[in-house]
Amino acid sequence: MRTVVGLWRWRGNPLCRRTDRREAWLALWAALLIAVGAPAAGLLTAAATHDALLRTAREQQHERHRTWARAVDTTVRPGLRTDPASAAPGRDRGRVSVRWLGPADGKPHTGSIAVHQRVRPGERFQVWTDGRGHLTARPMSARSASSHSLLAGLAAGAGAATVLELARRLAVREVMRRRYARWDEEWGRIGPDWGRAGTSN
Structure with a gap:
């Protein structure tokens, strides 16, 4: 300038x-x-x-639904630690085989989801499914x-x-x-x- x-x-x-x-x-x-x-x-x-x-x-909020699922089997791996010398336990992570009922047809479905906390077999928690009852991600929010x-x-x-x-x-x-x-x-x-x-x- x-x-x-x-x-x-x-x-x-x-x-x-x-x-x-x-x-x-x-x-x-x-x-x-x-x-x-x-x-x-x-x-x-x-x-x-x-x-x-x-x-x-x-569209996602209209098409996706929260439904209750029950853990069938869990495969948990030890969580990662930022400091290997630290004695503090890391956060557990792994996959859980779950069973749930489709929101539209009521038919049973099975699948596997990733978890970042310890889940015991038989424990119930909520998952997101689409209109056909398949597992999906959480819908996008306005924020x-x-x-x-x-x-x-x-x-x-x-x-x-x-x-x-x-x-x-x-x-x-x-x-x-x-x-x-x-x-x-x-x-x-x-x-x-x-x-x-x-x-x-």
């Missing part, structure tokens, strides 16, 4: 080349697009993602939808800013390439006569 302000102040200076002005305009437009375009892209992406995720959350849409908006805004900055750098690189090409042409024209007295006459 200091380059833009400086070139605008000295725009009538004969030492200010056309490529300098182009570079300043590129910097100005890139700054404006990043300041306006990146937040706009983030907000639009967050809004669209939020609507889509809310629809998905409503989770908002969190995911916020992350999507932030990623879209950061991605837009990155793309704009890369485009500015490529454009400045092209301007610099043309500038050096013109310098080479000028040096090829006046270089052989450099330092000779009276060559300009």
Whole structure:
């Protein structure tokens, strides 16, 4: 931005080349697009993602049901410890074979789920099932939808800013390439006569 302000102040200076002005305009437009375009892209992406995720959350909450299941068999492994030298027991984890009745047809179903706590055979607990009685994950909540849409908006805004900055750098690189090409042409024209007295006459 200091380059833009400086070139605008000295725009009538004969030492200010056309490529300098182009570079300043590129910097100005890139700054404006990043300041306006990146937040706009983030907000639009967050809004669209939020609507889509809310629809998905409503569908999942309508289709999935909590039902009681009974543990048939358990396979528990010792929990992981962050410090092997610690004597504190880790959290048990493993899989449990369970049996439950389908919410729609009342037919018995069996399956296996992952657990992070000790479950004894015969113990009852609640699981999530879909409309056909199959085990499924917990439905997405509105809070989770908002969190995911916020992350999507932030990623879209950061991605837009990155793309704009890369485009500015490529454009400045092209301007610099043309500038050096013109310098080479000028040096090829006046270089052989450099330092000779009276060559300009």
